Amino acid sequence: MTLASLTGLTAHYAAGDAEFHALDDVGLDVRSGQILGVVGESGCGKSTMASVLSLNPGPSLRVTSGTLAIGGNDVDLTDPASHRPLRGGTVALLPQGALNALNPTRRVGAMAHDILAAGDRRIKRSESLRRTAARLEALELPPRVLRAYPHQLSGGMRQRVVTALATLRNPRLLVADEPSSALDVSSQRLLVDLLRRLVADGLVEGIVFITHDVALLSELADRIAVMYAGRVVEEAPARDLVASPRHPYSQALLASVLVPEAGTRGRRLAGIPGSPPDLRAPIAGCPFAPRCEHAMDKCAVERPPRLVHVSPGTGSRDDSCWRTAETEEAAHVG
Numbered sequence: 537m538t539l540a541s542l543t544g545l546t547a548h549y550a551a552g553d554a555e556f557h558a559l560d561d562v563g564l565d566v567r568s569g570q571i572l573g574v575v576g577e578s579g580c581g582k583s584t585m586a587s588v589l590s591l592n593p594g595p596s597l598r599v600t601s602g603t604l605a606i607g608g609n610d611v612d613l614t615d616p617a618s619h620r621p622l623r624g625g626t627v628a629l630l631p632q633g634a635l636n637a638l639n640p641t642r643r644v645g646a647m648a649h650d651i652l653a654a655g656d657r658r659i660k661r662s663e664s665l666r667r668t669a670a671r672l673e674a675l676e677l678p679p680r681v682l683r684a685y686p687h688q689l690s691g692g693m694r695q696r697v698v699t700a701l702a703t704l705r706n707p708r709l710l711v712a713d714e715p716s717s718a719l720d721v722s723s724q725r726l727l728v729d730l731l732r733r734l735v736a737d738g739l740v741e742g743i744v745f746i747t748h749d750v751a752l753l754s755e756l757a758d759r760i761a762v763m764y765a766g767r768v769v770e771e772a773p774a775r776d777l778v779a780s781p782r783h784p785y786s787q788a789l790l791a792s793v794l795v796p797e798a799g800t801r802g803r804r805l806a807g808i809p810g811s812p813p814d815l816r817a818p819i820a821g822c823p824f825a826p827r828c829e830h831a832m833d834k835c836a837v838e839r840p841p842r843l844v845h846v847s848p849g850t851g852s853r854d855d856s857c858w859r860t861a862e863t864e865e866a867a868h869v870g
């Protein structure tokens with residue numbers, strides 16, 4: 537069952553006279569009980585997409601189109617005023633960089649009470665502290681953390697506190713934007729285990745987990761979406777995507793990293809030649825065409841259609857590539 541559907545998200549940053557076309561017609565479905573991983577190189581628009589999906593777009597971002605359907609609501613993403621009632625309770629952000637996410641002048645318990653009181657103004661402080669202590673315990677943090685200021689905690693502890701605070705109201709959808717990138721291996725493991733447990737226990741209905749780490753996603757995610765230059769170029773069950781990526785960019789990305797899968801050990805790693813496109817002008821064709829060894833003339837000028845492949849057992853997968861469109865009769869053009 538689909539928990540959340542993001543459709544037609546297009547957005548740009550206004551920077552002086554220039555516009556950065558950060559997102560171009562992005563669509564994603566998050567299913568109930570699942571973790572959707574989003575992966576791509578630096579600058580491909582992952583954090584921008586996370587900010588809009590979690591209803592926290594930055595002030596210089598202009599969303600020109602996009603809808604988020606979640607829990608019976610159709611949120612017009614171009615209208616920030618309509619976001620407020622859903623932020624934190626229905627959709628929450630687990631941000632990158634724990635230090636910036638915490639108020640240095642407030643104790644953890646006070647911040648937790650503010651978050652819970654935003655959803656239920658009558659909640660008693662003792663009840664806030666009880667619920668927060670339970671969530672902290674799940675992250676192997678002692679109750680004394682409730683009385684601590686952020687600077688009194690280690691980096692790993694702070695990230696776990698941010699995780700506890702982001703999930704306190706049991707949001708239906710949690711958008712996690714590179715929460716593990718600054719963590720040591722054991723803190724990363726705790727975080728990943730907690731996120732899985734939150735979904736398994738139904739405290740969070742679904743998670744979008746953003747990272748540049750495909751190896752981590754191959755273990756954590758049910759499905760993976762691959763982003764390139766502000767677009768989703770492929771989306772598939774995690775195992776299928778890692779074993780047989782279809783889009784030439786996904787293939788190049790997978791060839792450039794080590795994923796802990798049988799058959800990939802000992803493989804030589806290849807870098808992706810060339811660099812991502814300049815996003816100051818809209819891209820007419822496929823943004824990967826200049827770097828793609830399979831590119832045809834039309835790839836540079838015509839936007840490839842979204843191809844949906846339905847395979848029994850593993851669920852649907854889709855990609856956006858002219859080469860696949862012209863070689864596969866079975867593909868359904870969506």
Ligand SMILES: Nc1ncnc2c1ncn2[C@@H]1O[C@H](COP(=O)(O)OP(=O)(O)OP(=O)(O)O)[C@@H](O)[C@H]1O
Nearest residue numbers: 549551556558577578579580581582583584596815
């Ligand atoms: N405030 C801003 N003003 C102008 N351009 C921006 C701003 N923030 C991001 N961008 C540009 O928008 C594009 C997408 O950036 P975004 O941070 O979403 O990518 P990302 O995939 O999350 O990268 P990273 O993995 O490095 O965090 C990039 O070209 C970036 O330079």
